[in-house]
Amino acid sequence: MSAVATPSTESQTARVSAGLAQRRLRKVKEKVIEAILFLAACTAVATTVAIVVILLWESSAFFEHVSIVEFLTDTQWTPLFTEKHFGILPLLSGTLVVAGVALAVAVPLGIIIALYLSEFAPHSVRETVKPFLEMLEGVPTVVYGYFALLFVTPLLQKILPDLPGFNMLSPGIVIGIMIIPYVSSVSEDAMRAVPMAMREGSYAMGATRFQTATRVVLPAAFSGVVASFILGISRAVGETMVVAVAAGQQPNFTWNPMEPAATLTAYIVQVSLGDLPHGSLEYQTIFAAGITLVFLTLGFNVLGHFLRQRFREIY
Structure with missing residues (x-):
């Protein structure tokens, strides 16, 4: 069937x-x-x-048209003058000096703020202070530039009478203030990620709250703190409007922050806003400066990666 x-x-x-x-x-x-x-x-x-x-x-x-040896070793950068020189060192030194001043301001203040918010501040204070810090990231950089030129520079001139109107110290300080939120926010997140058991173990051994914060939490979170340093360096090196407004636009090979100088980004802005014909050698200098800036930032990021890996293995 x-x-x-x-x-x-x-x-x-x-x-x-x-x-x-x-x-x-x-x-x-x-x-x-x-x-x-x-x-x-x-x-x-x-x-x-x-x-x-x-x-x-x-x-x-x-x-x-320009040899790499001349580009990397010549101490004069005058592609827009009659007697042309194409040494990137003046722009590179200006960039590094401004970034160095910015980090000298941002790193200690950022770490102190991160330690306070992570280990000492009450919850209500943390929830109030952190949004105000992050508001600094939303301020237009051109405002920071005029703040450096019209407020910080005259203030510094009262302390340093010989300080010229355009200098690298003033924009470096302002850029440091500008990148404090990057350093403090990332560092605080790294510190709060440290297991509570490590703090309790430190307290059990008789350590104070401050000793625990500086000798246990900070070393344990150091890989994240290094990441905040690299983020701050990249932000400082790539800053444009603050240095374009307050540092001057004359390339000057110097390591003295109290002198005027141009940075890589300020030079790119200067040439991009000019009337140089597209495809000319003078116009192509902005791409040479741009690729230098890319490799500089890449170098800092690679260095930060190795530091993070090393301290992560230690701690």
Whole structure:
């Protein structure tokens, strides 16, 4: 006798078929979502690669006329003058001096603020102070530039009468104030991630709250603190408007922060706003300065990566 399909069997088959169809549809949806997320993740990488490729392509035309040895060793940068020199050292020294002054301000203040918010401040104080710190990130940098030129520089001139109107000290201090939120916020997050058991063990050994914060929590969170340093350095090196307004735009090979100088970013702004013809050697100098800035930032980030790995292994 041949088997006859009953209504119950047919309904079970229909349910199984519907379940398989839903499963296939769900897998298709998951694949589509996965592809969208992959493309979104690739966007940042593709943008970075495109920027580097464009800078290398444009700067290669510059290095066809200027040797890399002259570019890296000459102490004069006068591509816009009659007697042309193409040494990047004046712009590089100005950039490093401003960034150094900024870090001298931001690092100690940022660490102190992070220690206080993480280990000593009540919850209400932390929730009040941290948003105000983060508000500093939203202030336009051109405002910081005029703040440095019109307020900080005259204030410093009362202490240092010989300080010129344009100098690297004033914008360096203001940039340091500007990047304090980067250092303090990342450092505080790293300190709060330290397990409470390490603090309790320190208290059990008789350590005070301050000793625990400085000798246990800070070393344990040092990899995150180093990450905040690198973030601050990258922000200071890439700052444009503050130095363009308050540091002067004359390249000057000096390590004295009380003298005027130009930075890599300020020079790029200066040339980009001028009337130099596109494709000229003078115009191509901005791409040479840009690729120098990229490699400088990359070097700081690589150094920070190795420091984080080393201290993570120690602690």
